[in-house]
Amino acid sequence: MDTTGQNPSTVYRQGRGKPVFWFLPGLVMLLLFSLGTGQAATIDLEPLVTGLARPVAIAHAGDGSARLFLVLQEGQVLIYDGTEVLPTPFLDIAPLVSCCGERGLLGIAFPPHYRSSGFFFVNYTNTAGNTVIARYRVSADPNVADPASATILLTIPQPFANHNGGQLQFGPDGYLYIGTGDGGAAGDPQNNAQNLGNLLGKLLRIDVDNGEPYTIPPDNPFVGKAGAREEIWAFGLRNPWRFSFDRLTGDLFIADVGQDRWEEVDWQPATSPGGENYGWRRMEGKHCFLPSTNCNDGTLTLPILEYSHEQGCSIIGGYRYRGSQIPWHYGTYFYADYCSGRIWGAREEKSGRWTSTLLLETGLSISTFGQDEKGELYLAHYSESDGTLYRLKGKAPLPPLCNIQMSQPTYRDGDTVTASVVQIANPGPSPLAVEIKVWLESPASELFSVLNRGADGSLLLPPETEKDFGPVSLFRVRPAFARGEYALNCRVLHPITGATLVLDQNRFSLQ
Numbered sequence: 001m002d003t004t005g006q007n008p009s010t011v012y013r014q015g016r017g018k019p020v021f022w023f024l025p026g027l028v029m030l031l032l033f034s035l036g037t038g039q040a041a042t043i044d045l046e047p048l049v050t051g052l053a054r055p056v057a058i059a060h061a062g063d064g065s066a067r068l069f070l071v072l073q074e075g076q077v078l079i080y081d082g083t084e085v086l087p088t089p090f091l092d093i094a095p096l097v098s099c100c101g102e103r104g105l106l107g108i109a110f111p112p113h114y115r116s117s118g119f120f121f122v123n124y125t126n127t128a129g130n131t132v133i134a135r136y137r138v139s140a141d142p143n144v145a146d147p148a149s150a151t152i153l154l155t156i157p158q159p160f161a162n163h164n165g166g167q168l169q170f171g172p173d174g175y176l177y178i179g180t181g182d183g184g185a186a187g188d189p190q191n192n193a194q195n196l197g198n199l200l201g202k203l204l205r206i207d208v209d210n211g212e213p214y215t216i217p218p219d220n221p222f223v224g225k226a227g228a229r230e231e232i233w234a235f236g237l238r239n240p241w242r243f244s245f246d247r248l249t250g251d252l253f254i255a256d257v258g259q260d261r262w263e264e265v266d267w268q269p270a271t272s273p274g275g276e277n278y279g280w281r282r283m284e285g286k287h288c289f290l291p292s293t294n295c296n297d298g299t300l301t302l303p304i305l306e307y308s309h310e311q312g313c314s315i316i317g318g319y320r321y322r323g324s325q326i327p328w329h330y331g332t333y334f335y336a337d338y339c340s341g342r343i344w345g346a347r348e349e350k351s352g353r354w355t356s357t358l359l360l361e362t363g364l365s366i367s368t369f370g371q372d373e374k375g376e377l378y379l380a381h382y383s384e385s386d387g388t389l390y391r392l393k394g395k396a397p398l399p400p401l402c403n404i405q406m407s408q409p410t411y412r413d414g415d416t417v418t419a420s421v422v423q424i425a426n427p428g429p430s431p432l433a434v435e436i437k438v439w440l441e442s443p444a445s446e447l448f449s450v451l452n453r454g455a456d457g458s459l460l461l462p463p464e465t466e467k468d469f470g471p472v473s474l475f476r477v478r479p480a481f482a483r484g485e486y487a488l489n490c491r492v493l494h495p496i497t498g499a500t501l502v503l504d505q506n507r508f509s510l511q
């Protein structure tokens, strides 16, 4: 932390004319040292459906119907029409599925052309315990699929019962992406995730529109590479139970479940050519796993976020929020932990670094997030017979505050100009910038920053930060100072757009 507030060079100055005051150390020091942390929930959960048996996935069809498809682990897909769950399942393939633990019907995805083609895709573990990716088609009734329409695209042998992945998503390129676990046990004993010769511990990318049952996109990164499976898009994953694309940018977020210590979020931009090695089993999160030292030869792509098992035990990846009902979370990437029930929101800073904020302690067993056609978010609480579908709702944060009061309206030669920062607060989920400046209003000329944090002279106020201050002596009036009207201003700025969110202006005069 920069604690050099007493250096005169820390005064930021712009505009014409000579400076009026050189520095205001008291306030600087107070602000640098005294910011505390408060709590203000900015989201809430609204239960929509209760009594669900083992809900594990939520999807929409992208067909304008506004329906949500609820995947139950034992093999059913139910439709929630916005009011109720329809009595007849959309699909029931329970006889084909082994359940439960980490096995079952685990994922569903609808292609962009679902409205015209009626095709959709599921990911389940079959009765032999192996992963199956299969295509089905809707029947003449839009709320019921045809169980006889099954075409199996892929069967992936699973050496152990756990780590079966489960997510299916269509990317912005129209290809089907499939997350696979490393095959299971602990520590990836077969070293599958680093082995390009099999489909375990990978993110796969296949073309389901040109050729039966699927074809390889010609720009997949390992096409033509000897010994490599051409379906592979990225590798080095342990159990990417949930991944998602940013519906605005196409960027990809992969939440990879950790072993005993670290849960992580991996990321790749929409422009990525694929081929990333996300590290497992050489690394768990940002830490060496096997080998325990010198694990990264520089070819590994490290996560943008990680948390330790003091915060939970199994990450549940969500979505980057692009809906309209929670505007203060636009652009937040939501994720949770199955064991602790915590929900976090991650924001990308100007620098490209991602930082997370704990948004809600739910106490729920969160198994999945889901997104509707409009980008609003949902999640499921997992239970054998009383699982619940929730909608994420906004709980409006209080607006930011920066309240300053002058000790008196007029000061004369020899007086000490004193102000109180009554309250400075950022109750929202995103960092904000605060700047406190003094300027001479008439004739308008000088600007002086009371703060010096960063090149633009502002202080970055972390999310959910609040502090009250007492009176602070700013400066003593000297004969050389220009007489006239002054203002002490506190502005809270959006750190990226620079928009003024709050302006508190306090006038005083020197006579």
Ligand SMILES: [Ca+2]
Pocket: 236, 256, 264, 278, 279, 280, 283, 284, 285, 303
């Ligand atoms: Ca990793």
